[in-house]
Amino acid sequence: MSQALARTDFYTEDDYYNLPENVRAELIDGQFYDMAAPSRIHQEILSSLHLEIGNYLRSKKGSCKIYPAPFSVKLFDNRKTVVEPDISVICDPNKLTDQGCTGAPDWIIEIVSPSTSSHDYVRKLNLYMDAGVREYWIVDPVQRHIVVYYLEKTQFKMTTYTFQDKVKVNLYDDLWISLQELELSGT
Numbered sequence: 001m002s003q004a005l006a007r008t009d010f011y012t013e014d015d016y017y018n019l020p021e022n023v024r025a026e027l028i029d030g031q032f033y034d035m036a037a038p039s040r041i042h043q044e045i046l047s048s049l050h051l052e053i054g055n056y057l058r059s060k061k062g063s064c065k066i067y068p069a070p071f072s073v074k075l076f077d078n079r080k081t082v083v084e085p086d087i088s089v090i091c092d093p094n095k096l097t098d099q100g101c102t103g104a105p106d107w108i109i110e111i112v113s114p115s116t117s118s119h120d121y122v123r124k125l126n127l128y129m130d131a132g133v134r135e136y137w138i139v140d141p142v143q144r145h146i147v148v149y150y151l152e153k154t155q156f157k158m159t160t161y162t163f164q165d166k167v168k169v170n171l172y173d174d175l176w177i178s179l180q181e182l183e184l185s186g187t
Contacts, residue, residue, distance in 0.1 A: 010030030010031070010080060011027055011030050011031065011032060011080070012027075012030070012079045012080060013027065013074060013079045013080075013082050014079075015027070015032075016032075016072075016082045017072075017082075017099065024037075024070065024084070026082065026083045026084055027080065027081055027082045027083075028080075028081050028083065028123065028127060029080055029081060030080040030081075033119065035084065035116075036113070036115055036116075038111070038113070039113060039141075041141050042086075042111045042113060042141065045111050045139055045141060045179070046068055046069070046086050046087065046111055047068075048179070049087055049109060049139075049177070050066060050068045050087060052177055053066050053087070053089065053175075053177070054066045056172070056175055057089070062091070063091055063092070063093055064089055064090065064091040064106070065089070065090055065091075065093075065096070066087065066088070066089050067087070067088045067089075067090070067100075067101075068086065068087055069084050069085065069086045069087070070084050071084060071085070071088055071100050071101070072084060072099055072100030072101070073085060073088055073100055073101045073105060073108075074099075074100065074101065074102045074103075075103070075104055075127065075128075075131040076131060081127070082100075083124070083127070085105070085108040085109065085110055086109055086110050086111045087107075087108065087109035088101060088105040088107070088108055089105055089106050089107035089108075089171075090105045090106060091106045092106075103131075104128070104131040104132040104133045104134075105133060106133070106134045106135065106171060107133070107134065107135040107136075107137075107169075107171055108128055108133050108135075108136050108137070109136075109137040109138075109139060110124060110136075110137070110138050110139070111139045111140075111141065112138060112139065112140050112141075112142075113141075114142065117140070120138050121138060121147075124136075125138075125149065125156070128149075129149070129151065129155070129156050132151065133151065134150070134151045134170075134171060135148065135149070135150050135151070135169070135170050135171050136148075136149040136156070137149075137167075139179075144162060144163045145160055145161060145162050145163065146160070146161045146162075146163070146165075146167050146179070147159075147160050147161075148160075148161065148167060148168075148170070150170040163179045163180055164178075164180050165178065166178045167179075
């Protein structure tokens, strides 16, 4: 861990934006969490999903934009939480800044690795629900499933899919995604 991450008091977004360029971390509730370099299959899934969703959004010619990691998302005004989801879809252009996104994206996708699973399944799930993210996907290449959380009023509804299923994107009436059809070489 770098010197910048060794302090024990609370950090702010200023500390986050002043991290050395070679340090990847997320700031959650004033604490830094290191981010390991992603695996090849992680990047393959991220690239395939980014392309599929990006092509769909472009075809609709709407206001929604997709951003792959690294892309900074400041979820709250408290200056103590900045995350870097694997994929962020933002439909309100007023949330976009030169540094990333301020406020909750409409849709977030995290691709887990064994070292980040509890972070994505517990800490980030609660964080994203509290922030008002409308849809949150956890893609697990090891377990070969996708857990979809969709915000209804104040709680997430959950549905689990396998990599062989077509996954319904709840934000759009006509978007279904199949990881099997994305021709991933390592799955």
